[in-house]
Amino acid sequence: MVRSSPQANVIRRVDAPDHALVRSAPRRNLVPSAPVTLAIDGPIASITLALPGGLLDRAGSEALADAARGAADAPGVRVVVVSGDFGTGWSASALAEPESIPAVPSLAVGIEAxxxxxxxVIAALDGPARSAGLEIALGCDIRLASEGATFAMPDTAAGSVPRGGGTQRLPRAVGRGQALRLLLTGEVIDAIEAKRIGLVSRVVPSNELAGTSRALAEAIAARGPIATRLAKEAVHRGAEMTLEQALRYETDLTVILQSTADRAEGVRAFQEKRAPHFTGE
Structure with missing residues (x-):
């Protein structure tokens, strides 16, 4: 049984714990077939993609943005898992949209969010992730793949370039040479090749993907949530700095972390030889 909450884009399952929320977006699609859903289970948020026809359109992109912001803002969430149908590209309606229209969000608003x-953020990839689908995966921090997953950036075959950050995030993930190989040829690669070039971190059988991604999420969630956020921030922002600037930034984040209750708890737990209990404070 499902009961609608006062917020139209939130569904609460009455037979589930209070923290188990499912966000469905856009608001007009309050059904299981919504393009994107967000479920929150304690410290783990799960974003599930069910794009119509495996294609990302504006509605799907805005739904992804809504889910991403919901996960980011949810109290107590320490890690996010993205799974489902990443898809094979942009819809015809999306490709027909002009970019940079004043007061209109970018078509890639979901990927940016x-x-x-x-x-x-963990991506659990099972099936094709091409064009916009691969760009969604590149918006995640760690990518796990099933043995049947495939990857491609075929946009140049249609006389266009990726419009969801693919030309920038792909080389940051796999290096300039491998990125250009995929961007310029549109080559479809399998999961083993994706792991070889560093696009994914691990390849597992399809029936083990959900459990593997859940175990990884639980391992991350068990660590200090402020520390994991700052470590992610240091890596992402540091990549845009000189080494000297990045090292200074890392030191600044360390100083901030030392003033937190979690850092003190970590030191006490180490001294007392017990598992730490982090509160995110």
Missing amino acids: LAAIPQP
């Missing part, structure tokens, strides 16, 4: 989540 996903990349902006401060908590660590």
